[in-house]
Structure formats: C-alpha cells, structure tokens
Amino acid sequence: MESLYRVETLLHGLHYYPRTNANRNRVFRSVKVFFSNPRKCQCFDLHDQLVPYKKAWTWQKRIVEEKKALIDRNQDCPDTVILLQHSPVYTMGTGSSEVYLNFDVKDAPFDVYRTERGGEVTYHGPGQLVMYPIINLRNHEMDLHWYLRTLEEVVIRVLSSAFSIKASRLDGLTGVWVGNQKVAAIGIRVSKWITYHGLALNVTTDLTPFSSIVPCGIRDRQVGSIKGLLGDGEHGEVGDLRLIDIAHESLLKEFSEVFQLQIEKQTVSDLDILKAESFKGLE
Incomplete structure (x- = not known):
C-alpha cells in the first residue's frame, strides 16, 4: 500500500509530506519547520478521569469561540x-x-449525541483515551487532509514507540489500523480553521458496546484495543491503569513532536476547566 503521508525526523526539525486531494491525485510537498521557537499549547490533562461527553463538548465549543474572537481582534491565541x-x-x-x-x-443502552463532527457513529467509554486538539491551523497547515493524516501519525507513533505495535492507515478510511482491527477513530470539525473534536484511542476499552453499532459505518472490519493486541506478550502482565498511563504519556509526547508544540499543563482544580485562569474570559 502506498503511504499517503510520511514524516522524516531531521536534526533540526521535520519534513512533512502531506497529501492534497485535487481530483484524488496524490501530490506531496515538503514543508520544513524548525524547532527553534515552538508554539505553546495549553494542556488540560484529565486522562485519569471520566468526563461526561456533553460537558467536554461544551468546553470545546466555548474554547473555539474564544479563539475565534481573539483572531477577529488580531490577537494571538495559544493552541x-x-x-x-x-x-x-x-x-x-x-x-x-x-x-x-x-x-x-x-431506548439506547447509553446516551446518544449527534454532533457536528464528521464520520458515523462510534462509542466512547472507560479505558479509551480521547484527545481533543483545539488548534489554529493557520499556525500549522491550512489543509484538512494534512491534519487528519497528522493525527493518524501521532497514534501510529504511539503504538510503535510505546508498545512495539506496527499500525498503518488504510486507503479511503480515516483512522489507525492494526491488520483488520481499528484501534483509533478520528472525527473532526474545523470552524474558521480552528479544530475541535479529535481522536479516540482504545487502550483497555471494553469493546462489547461496539457490538450495538456498526462502528464508523464499516461493516466488514473489527474494532481492537491496545490491551487486546498485546495479549500475553511483553506487556501482558501490565495492569490496565499502567497501560493507560503509558499510552497517555506517549500521546502527549508524540502530539508535541509531530505538531511541533510545547506542551504546558494547566492546573485544574476541578472538572470544570472553564473556571481555570486561562478561560475566565469565556464566562
């Protein structure tokens, strides 16, 4: 399978080879970006907490509106x-x-939300790490195909570096796959080049609820998890919480490196991150 995207790490930075989609011809261009002064990215790290979907969805939309307001005022806003x-x-x-x-x-077994992201139905639950990047693509690449492929690249790197799992993309399908199993789903929305929604990586997820849907509308493939793929191998005796921690640490590391962002963790006193200092202007 021809790779749609590749990233080559160089001494002073990265070369990106993103895909454009004019008439579905694959055209690669090289954009060299240096790490000398990486942009800052505020990180609200709640990876060990269960957050109701509606609450996180509200956070995202309010943060997006704040970023758009800053742009309208010609002010810089961190990712x-x-x-x-x-x-x-x-x-x-x-x-x-x-x-x-x-x-x-x-009469659904769990709450069902119809959102503004792309893609078909999916499931979120405990043991699945969900990453919501809310970034200004004007500071990266104003190319949605590049953005999707770059999110995939983050997950592919995580699986390889943290778990020695070889993952790949499949032509015509968004997400990250190991063989016939989809281990990470991606669904995004972009408003005035500000992204929200994002990716979901199955780490120790109970996959049973996926049987009540046709995940992402794909009938002839399966859903997998890191825990299931590892089985009794090298990481087989690692507990669920440790697997989550390993995946979480690797996600932030690879996200930082691939998007060339300096992660700055924010102090969160409770689950309502909009009360944090950085977002008082949203209230």
Missing part, C-alpha cells in the same frame, strides 16, 4: 489540547445514519 476518558456514550457525526445503530435510539 489547546484536552485529554480525558468519557463515561459510556455513543456519538454520531453531523450526517450519521441511524441505520448503523443496532438499537432503537429512543
């Missing part, structure tokens, strides 16, 4: 990333079809 786990929930993209639900939406 933001939120990392967390969700209580069990099904989410659907803006154009998702209920044909991919194996239950009556009025």
Whole structure:
C-alpha cells in the first residue's frame, strides 16, 4: 500500500509530506519547520478521569469561540489540547445514519449525541483515551487532509514507540489500523480553521458496546484495543491503569513532536476547566 503521508525526523526539525486531494491525485510537498521557537499549547490533562461527553463538548465549543474572537481582534491565541476518558456514550457525526445503530435510539443502552463532527457513529467509554486538539491551523497547515493524516501519525507513533505495535492507515478510511482491527477513530470539525473534536484511542476499552453499532459505518472490519493486541506478550502482565498511563504519556509526547508544540499543563482544580485562569474570559 502506498503511504499517503510520511514524516522524516531531521536534526533540526521535520519534513512533512502531506497529501492534497485535487481530483484524488496524490501530490506531496515538503514543508520544513524548525524547532527553534515552538508554539505553546495549553494542556488540560484529565486522562485519569471520566468526563461526561456533553460537558467536554461544551468546553470545546466555548474554547473555539474564544479563539475565534481573539483572531477577529488580531490577537494571538495559544493552541489547546484536552485529554480525558468519557463515561459510556455513543456519538454520531453531523450526517450519521441511524441505520448503523443496532438499537432503537429512543431506548439506547447509553446516551446518544449527534454532533457536528464528521464520520458515523462510534462509542466512547472507560479505558479509551480521547484527545481533543483545539488548534489554529493557520499556525500549522491550512489543509484538512494534512491534519487528519497528522493525527493518524501521532497514534501510529504511539503504538510503535510505546508498545512495539506496527499500525498503518488504510486507503479511503480515516483512522489507525492494526491488520483488520481499528484501534483509533478520528472525527473532526474545523470552524474558521480552528479544530475541535479529535481522536479516540482504545487502550483497555471494553469493546462489547461496539457490538450495538456498526462502528464508523464499516461493516466488514473489527474494532481492537491496545490491551487486546498485546495479549500475553511483553506487556501482558501490565495492569490496565499502567497501560493507560503509558499510552497517555506517549500521546502527549508524540502530539508535541509531530505538531511541533510545547506542551504546558494547566492546573485544574476541578472538572470544570472553564473556571481555570486561562478561560475566565469565556464566562
């Protein structure tokens, strides 16, 4: 399979080879960016907490509006990333079809939310790390294909460096795959070049709830997790919490390196991050 995207680490920075989609021709261009002064990225790290989906969704939308207001005033705004786990929930993209639900939406096993992200229905729950990058693509690449491929690259690096799992992309399908199993789903929304929603990586996730849907509308493939892929191998005796910690640390590291951002963790006194100092202006 021809790789759609590759990243070559150099002594002084990265070369990106993103894909454009004009008439589906694969065109690669090289953009060299140096690490001399990386942009800052506020990080709200709630990876060890279960956050209700509606709450995190509200956070994202309010942060996006604040960033757009800063841009309208010609003011700089730092990028933001939120990392967390969700209580069990099904989410659907803006154009998702209920044909991919194996239950009556009025009698669903968990809450169901139709959101403005792309893609079909998926499941979020404990043991799954969800990363919401809220970044200004004007400071990166104003190219949605580049952004999707770069999110995939982050996960591919995590699986390789932290767990020695060889993952890949599949032509025509967004996400990260190990063989026939999808281990990470990606669904995004971009508003005035500000991103939100993001990626979900199955680490120790109970995959049973996926059987109640057709995940991402793909009927002929499976959903997998890091824990399931590791089995009884090198990491087989590592506990669930440690697997989450390892994956979380690697996600932030690879996200920082691939997007060339300096992660600055914010102090969060409670789950309502909008009360944190950085977001008082949103209230």
